[in-house]
Amino acid sequence: MTTATLPPGPPSPRFLQGLFSLLAPMRGMRRMRDRYGDAFSVNVPVFGRATVISAPAQVRQLFTAAPDVVENVEPNLGRVLGPGSLFALTGAEHRKQRKLLVPPFHGRRLAAYEEIIEEEAVREMASWPQDQAFATLPSMMRITLNAILRAVFGAEGAEFARLRTLLPSAVALGSRLAVLPLPKVDLGRWSPWGRFWIARREYDAIVEKLISKAEQDDLDRRDDVLALLLQSRYEDGSRMSHGEIADQLLTLLVAGHETTATTLAWAVERLRRRPDLLGELVAENDAGGHALREATILEVQRTRPVIDLVGRKVTADVFDLGPWVLPKGSTVLVGISLIHDDESIFPNPRAFDPHRFLDAKPDLHQWIPFGGGTRRCVGAAFATMEMNVTLRTLLRDFTLVPTAERDERWHSRGVANAPAKGGLAVVRRRRSPASPPATVTAEARP
Numbered sequence: 001m002t003t004a005t006l007p008p009g010p011p012s013p014r015f016l017q018g019l020f021s022l023l024a025p026m027r028g029m030r031r032m033r034d035r036y037g038d039a040f041s042v043n044v045p046v047f048g049r050a051t052v053i054s055a056p057a058q059v060r061q062l063f064t065a066a067p068d069v070v071e072n073v074e075p076n077l078g079r080v081l082g083p084g085s086l087f088a089l090t091g092a093e094h095r096k097q098r099k100l101l102v103p104p105f106h107g108r109r110l111a112a113y114e115e116i117i118e119e120e121a122v123r124e125m126a127s128w129p130q131d132q133a134f135a136t137l138p139s140m141m142r143i144t145l146n147a148i149l150r151a152v153f154g155a156e157g158a159e160f161a162r163l164r165t166l167l168p169s170a171v172a173l174g175s176r177l178a179v180l181p182l183p184k185v186d187l188g189r190w191s192p193w194g195r196f197w198i199a200r201r202e203y204d205a206i207v208e209k210l211i212s213k214a215e216q217d218d219l220d221r222r223d224d225v226l227a228l229l230l231q232s233r234y235e236d237g238s239r240m241s242h243g244e245i246a247d248q249l250l251t252l253l254v255a256g257h258e259t260t261a262t263t264l265a266w267a268v269e270r271l272r273r274r275p276d277l278l279g280e281l282v283a284e285n286d287a288g289g290h291a292l293r294e295a296t297i298l299e300v301q302r303t304r305p306v307i308d309l310v311g312r313k314v315t316a317d318v319f320d321l322g323p324w325v326l327p328k329g330s331t332v333l334v335g336i337s338l339i340h341d342d343e344s345i346f347p348n349p350r351a352f353d354p355h356r357f358l359d360a361k362p363d364l365h366q367w368i369p370f371g372g373g374t375r376r377c378v379g380a381a382f383a384t385m386e387m388n389v390t391l392r393t394l395l396r397d398f399t400l401v402p403t404a405e406r407d408e409r410w411h412s413r414g415v416a417n418a419p420a421k422g423g424l425a426v427v428r429r430r431r432s433p434a435s436p437p438a439t440v441t442a443e444a445r446p
């Protein structure tokens, strides 16, 4: 029998380690890396005992390991997002669903969604106060929610209006419930699970309406993800069931809404602290360019990755990961901010310097805000396009007033790590928002 060899880690109890990781998400990780090296063991709520890695070779090895060696961790998300959710599936079933979900987010498809994003950004920014500090995160949340409802769900009219109010509260409730046991009886409105199920039933009914509307339309003329999924076929020629479509749309919303919004709020936070860079970006934007803006998005995600950990579970009897021997059932977490903070990969790693990505596209095993391997984020290109169009609109229509204030701290919102003050901005309008949009179709997307 092979003996497990695990890296060292702090001896403190699980709740203390958990509390620390909630209160100081980034600082906690960096402190442990400095103390124990680039692999260490932790014991935290939700994941339990786990090995955190950040050495590039080990991260690459984990991301390229076959699904019969490591699989996704299963943090009970199926109970909230539905059994068909990509997050809840493993093995062949995951591969089968993913095959249908990837094509709608392919780079060349994204041009169809740019107009929606720009419209939503212009509409939201029209309400921004001038010369007065305000948190941009709520605005970014509305832009990304509306964008997903229109581009992914193909929703409009009454269904759009209802989903906009129903989903944010249902998702917030669901993410709290995901870690609690299922009750034996349904107490309806009297219990949190009961309230969640009522919201879920209403959601399913709305998706059913959206599907029947789409089926009455000419599907070929529609670009939204719902219409594309309705036309897609599994390898055996069968279609996705309506239940599977409802689960996947909810998954896309949960995965794509808050993550993109918090990254945009971080972009505002970062840029206000670099007036020189802001000047360069505005000049580039005014001249119709985009290379520095794209590099800026990469650098925001390197320095402020909103998801800090992605996890895998060992499914083989043992997994030899670098010098470590991990037994079956072990959880491995990739420390995204740790690898992004590695001096040997990104010289002067704490500096916010988009120029490092101007002539060099990142290595996708080292720049990993979207995770990696067979579970890498399906919406990465969509999110990149969305951030690009939103930032372009902001720089075109507003002057973002720089600040000498201290950096905003990391704040854990459960799903994503956000700037603690919500990405405070002070803006002045540069011009009326009525000019025709330029296109970013040809821009690079990682």
Ligand code: HEM
Pocket (backbone or CB within 6 Å): 072, 086, 087, 098, 148, 152, 251, 252, 253, 255, 256, 257, 259, 260, 263, 306, 307, 310, 311, 369, 370, 371, 372, 373, 374, 375, 376, 377, 378, 379, 380, 382, 383
């Ligand atoms: C800046 C924005 C975003 C960030 C930082 C982000 C990050 C991530 C990460 C870290 C993972 C886990 C990857 C892994 O385990 O290796 C993931 C998975 C996923 N993301 Fe995103 N994401 C973003 C936007 C989006 C958007 C816009 C969508 C869709 C509209 C989306 C859909 C998904 C889905 C469906 C998965 C599960 C993939 C699977 O299990 O096969 N994400 N994302």
